[in-house]
Amino acid sequence: MTTEHIRSAEPDLPAGGPARPSGLVLPRYRHDDPDTHPPMLFPDYGSTNLRAPKQPLALLPQRLTEVTGPLLGAGRPGDLDHDLTRQHAGEPQGQRIIVHGRVLDGNGRPIPHTLVEIWQPNAAGRYRHVNDNWPAPLDPNFTGVGRTLTDAEGHYRFVTIQPGAYPWRNHPNAWRPAHIHFSLFGQAFTQRLVTQMYFPGDPLFFQDPVFNSVRDPLARERLISRYDHSVTEPEWALGFEFDLVLRGREATPFEDGDDDD
Amino acid sequence: MTEHTDLTPTFGTGLAVGTSASPVGTAALAPTPSLGSTPAQTVGPYLHIGLLWPDGPEVVPEGTAGAFWIRGQVFDGAGAVVPDALVETWQADPDGRFDHPDDPRGAQSPAVPGFRGFGRSATDADGRYEIRTLKPGALPGADGETEAPHLNLSIFARGLLHRLVTRLYFPDEEAANAADPVLGAIDPTRRATLVARPAPDGLRFDIHLQGPDETVFFAV
Numbered sequence: 167m168t169t170e171h172i173r174s175a176e177p178d179l180p181a182g183g184p185a186r187p188s189g190l191v192l193p194r195y196r197h198d199d200p201d202t203h204p205p206m207l208f209p210d211y212g213s214t215n216l217r218a219p220k221q222p223l224a225l226l227p228q229r230l231t232e233v234t235g236p237l238l239g240a241g242r243p244g245d246l247d248h249d250l251t252r253q254h255a256g257e258p259q260g261q262r263i264i265v266h267g268r269v270l271d272g273n274g275r276p277i278p279h280t281l282v283e284i285w286q287p288n289a290a291g292r293y294r295h296v297n298d299n300w301p302a303p304l305d306p307n308f309t310g311v312g313r314t315l316t317d318a319e320g321h322y323r324f325v326t327i328q329p330g331a332y333p334w335r336n337h338p339n340a341w342r343p344a345h346i347h348f349s350l351f352g353q354a355f356t357q358r359l360v361t362q363m364y365f366p367g368d369p370l371f372f373q374d375p376v377f378n379s380v381r382d383p384l385a386r387e388r389l390i391s392r393y394d395h396s397v398t399e400p401e402w403a404l405g406f407e408f409d410l411v412l413r414g415r416e417a418t419p420f421e422d423g424d425d426d427d
Numbered sequence: 428m429t430e431h432t433d434l435t436p437t438f439g440t441g442l443a444v445g446t447s448a449s450p451v452g453t454a455a456l457a458p459t460p461s462l463g464s465t466p467a468q469t470v471g472p473y474l475h476i477g478l479l480w481p482d483g484p485e486v487v488p489e490g491t492a493g494a495f496w497i498r499g500q501v502f503d504g505a506g507a508v509v510p511d512a513l514v515e516t517w518q519a520d521p522d523g524r525f526d527h528p529d530d531p532r533g534a535q536s537p538a539v540p541g542f543r544g545f546g547r548s549a550t551d552a553d554g555r556y557e558i559r560t561l562k563p564g565a566l567p568g569a570d571g572e573t574e575a576p577h578l579n580l581s582i583f584a585r586g587l588l589h590r591l592v593t594r595l596y597f598p599d600e601e602a603a604n605a606a607d608p609v610l611g612a613i614d615p616t617r618r619a620t621l622v623a624r625p626a627p628d629g630l631r632f633d634i635h636l637q638g639p640d641e642t643v644f645f646a647v
Binding site for chain 2: 191192193197198199202203204205206208211213214215216217218219220221223224225226227228229230231232233234235236237238242270271272273274283284285287293294295297298309310311347349353354355356358359360361362376377379380382384385386388389409410411412413414
């Protein structure tokens with residue numbers, strides 16, 4: 167029940183994988199608790215009203231296309247892509263910060279060599295984007311885009327600038343709490359995740375519908391980074407730790423099941 | 428094994444996907460995960476600075492024999508185009524294989540040079556995206572059935588707090604589509620939303636987030 171058995175029904179399919187006693191086996195990824203992720207429709211966030219599907223989602227069984235995924239990486243990040251403070255001739259304005267952590271699956275296993283993409287506004291809260299025109303200054307020395315690969319133990323590390331909060335028009339006097347956008351692939355289509363990292367103690371959380379669209383308070387806490395003094399560099403930069411957890415696999419008879427309770 | 432025959436949009440205890448019911452849905456299916464997943468958040472309106480690659484729409488390089496374009500528009504519930512969405516695609520190679528360790532037939536490098544399997548395109552001011560690719564092969568499924576050639580799509584946008592997942596099937600695969608176990612579980616009146624239409628240089632596949640022509644979206 168925890169595995170999918172795929173019979174080689176077509177004789178011309180090459181038998182490339184290791185021989186297994188009961189046929190071909192696919193991993194299966196656990197479904198997240200329904201309150202872990204935001205609902206598609208969340209009226210407090212006005213843009214969901216015309217974009218959230220009205221029909222119930224159909225369940226897509228996890229087959230070959232779902233348990234595989236793009237293993238991008240080698241060659242994609244450039245040497246300075248992880249350091250957003252060194253991508254221009256001069257240094258950007260603002261508080262220099264180090265954001266680091268691990269990419270894990272729900273079984274606590276690190277996800278190695280996986281692409282992590284981030285984007286953010288500058289210290290004044292403005293994105294270098296043609297549609298962001300609120301009256302805060304652009305910084306000629308800050309693009310706000312980073313990418314890196316996790317190492318063999320799932321670690322990643324960025325150097326950047328503390329992003330500013332910024333106003334939007336969702337509700338009266340609406341401000342987004344400071345955040346950094348994260349995009350992750352993991353190892354399978356099932357694990358694809360785009361999220362936002364927030365900072366501890368932000369006074370704007372109470373009025374932000376994006377943050378509060380996550381209804382499980384414990385899950386919401388997982389969006390907030392932790393100040394990490396052990397990574398803070400003297401006379402240089404403040405450290406923040408942010409681990410990301412992608413969906414874990416169910417145990418199978420062919421895997422080391424001792425990772426699961 | 429019930430997953431192969433029971434495709435109703437519910438999890439173990441019968442909770443409808445996307446409801447706000449109590450969080451017991453996965454408890455009956457699996458051991459409690461040792462770590463809770465990081466929640467999804469919207470890509471917001473400025474995804475373009477972070478997620479666009481120059482070669483994003485190119486599942487295969489220019490000049491690849493047999494390559495074609497999948498093009499379409501993304502629409503919201505008012506019928507307006509969505510000019511700030513991102514469409515990603517993932518698919519098998521023309522031999523129906525994945526260059527991935529969890530393909531139990533063995534990871535296989537694609538016979539087509541530069542085949543990436545993955546495509547990514549933002550929508551433009553008219554809500555249009557485009558992906559250049561090759562037709563994937565059919566895939567073996569459980570219990571001897573065969574999945575018709577298909578692409579998996581993820582859609583991200585401002586106003587989407589989590590990605591949407593859908594599938595694209597091919598209009599010239601009528602017999603294979605009729606036997607496809609995923610399509611077969613979809614309400615027949617809505618199946619057509621998952622089948623692309625022929626276009627002069629490939630296929631057209633529009634995505635309706637909401638409304639009378641709403642595309643079928645999946646929980647995966």
